[in-house]
Amino acid sequence: MYFDCIHIGDVRSIRCNNITPETRTGKDGKSQDQYITLECPMRNKSDENWRVVSLCLQNGTLNAAANRLYYAVFQAVLGYAKAKQGYIYDPNVSAHSKMWQYVAADKGGYSYRRVFTKLMVLRKTADYEPETPTEKNIKSLMGDSGSMRQYFLKLAES
């Protein structure tokens, strides 16, 4: 079986049926695994950061945990913005406030705007302020951040 990989903007979608290990081979005989799970190219980055948050918390590296938590959600929103809103990075406009606007403008995402704002505060504190975010503060945002991340990843892939 051959997987037909279609590039639409920055989103890769695939058409495939009955995926088995044996069928994961393209015309050139190389593995096509890389195409199978990449519905939204930002999902892997978001997932990676999400996993790193837990590692950072285990290690007590709270600034890094706060930073990664923000980016785990940011990249999910970015994936949605690219896939569904035609967002193109403009070096003259910061992507952070732009993503906030996308969150606030989305009917379902509107309720997440305060979560996203809190994550921005967390990241600013971790990156620029002299104090370190508290573990309690980071953990208190994990639940809502996870929901928000999944919401926007699904939107991006819908």
Add this chain to the structure above:
Amino acid sequence: MNANHLNLAEITTQVKVRMRDAYPAYPVTVQSSPDDMLVLCVRVFAVPENQIDEVQDFIFDLQDSLITKTEFVLLPMIKSIEVTRQYYPKHLLSEPSLTLLQTIELYLFEKVQQPSEWQHSQRDATCVIDYRMVPTKNDFNMHNITGGELTPVPKCKHAVSANDELAFAA
């Protein structure tokens, strides 16, 4: 760009005024984020732990009511008393208290022709002014000036516990 710049000034003023009206005791600064001009960091200092959520919600409401039709984002960066004491000691006192301290500095300079220094106590929310090279031993000692208890409230008129030679406090 210019429009944003003008809006930035207006919004900064508006946010400060609203914050001062609602929470006159807490020092507030409003600045653009280092990496995003449209993100405004609203830093509120010396907020007791049990007030942090309330102040945060107030700023969220400002976002919804005051600047909802702009591209600006307000970030409520609420600093507890402990964080303020440790990292932002100059903001431990409310603005009236800071003004008072500056007045004291000026007074001392005129009276004894010597600069004075002040610093926050490591133990509590007091501020110790060091009047160096004073003319007589008893005229001036180390005087404690409270920042209005741990919750900074504009009590600066009562803050001077020093000899009332410093009767300029009004």
